[in-house]
Amino acid sequence: xxxxxxxxxxxxxxxxxxxxxxxxxxxxxxxxxxxxxxxxxxxxxxxxxxxxxxxxxxxxxxxxxxxxxxxxxxxxxxxxxxxxxxxxxxxxxxxxxxxxxxxxxxxxxxxxxxxxxxxxxxxxxxxxxxxxxxxxxxxxxxxxxxxxxxxxxxxxxxxxxxxxxxxxxxxxxxxxxxxxxxxxxxxxxxxxxxxxxxxxxxxxxxxxxxxxxxxxxxxxxxxx
Ligand SMILES: [Zn+2]
Numbered sequence: 001x002x003x004x005x006x007x008x009x010x011x012x013x014x015x016x017x018x019x020x021x022x023x024x025x026x027x028x029x030x031x032x033x034x035x036x037x038x039x040x041x042x043x044x045x046x047x048x049x050x051x052x053x054x055x056x057x058x059x060x061x062x063x064x065x066x067x068x069x070x071x072x073x074x075x076x077x078x079x080x081x082x083x084x085x086x087x088x089x090x091x092x093x094x095x096x097x098x099x100x101x102x103x104x105x106x107x108x109x110x111x112x113x114x115x116x117x118x119x120x121x122x123x124x125x126x127x128x129x130x131x132x133x134x135x136x137x138x139x140x141x142x143x144x145x146x147x148x149x150x151x152x153x154x155x156x157x158x159x160x161x162x163x164x165x166x167x168x169x170x171x172x173x174x175x176x177x178x179x180x181x182x183x184x185x186x187x188x189x190x191x192x193x194x195x196x197x198x199x200x201x202x203x204x205x206x207x208x209x210x211x212x213x214x215x216x217x218x219x220x221x222x223x224x
Contacts, residue, residue: 002177004176016029016030035178127140149193167198168192168200
């Protein structure tokens with residue numbers, strides 16, 4: 001199994017760990033995680049730090065009498081330095097062509113999906129999301145034949161493209177299975193499918209929330 005070389009980046013992973021992403025973007029990140037042991041490890045560490053922080057602030061929520069009792073016990077026994085729980089990378093296991101959680105949305109038989117032809121060699125299929133209708137985020141599967149790609153373009157929002165099979169190359173590099181491309185308005189590119197074609201999950205979003213509450217708390221504590 002090849003390991004992805006293009007990752008979501010710390011900001012997206014922190015917001016994912018803090019539950020601050022909407023459904024479509026979260027689906028793209030979660031599907032990347034299914035294919036990327038490196039980012040899974042990063043998210044596990046972020047969640048461990050987040051959990052430790054929540055434990056730290058928990059006494060504020062208890063009633064004063066209990067808090068007093070806890071503080072009295074802390075006086076008796078000075079706290080040991082908190083050691084971060086070691087997180088082991090999971091063993092590599094074969095991942096199906098359509099990994100969870102994407103499989104929950106589209107199943108594993110792509111030939112049964114209602115594909116729409118956009119142009120010669122380029123088909124797409126919208127993925128129905130369970131969130132409220134009218135959201136600006138869209139998720140769709142894209143299938144490109146060898147050497148096929150849209151013209152140069154930029155983006156009004158953010159476009160995430162996760163390669164599921166085959167690959168594509170654009171001005172930013174080559175993307176293979178598991179690689180996630182994050183393109184915003186500052187990026188003008190022309191992705192072209194490699195010679196084996198390309199199957200990818202494409203998410204467009206104008207409402208990315210890069211500053212989730214837990215993300216803000218975690219930011220100073222997470223260093224890579
Ligand atoms: Zn990754």
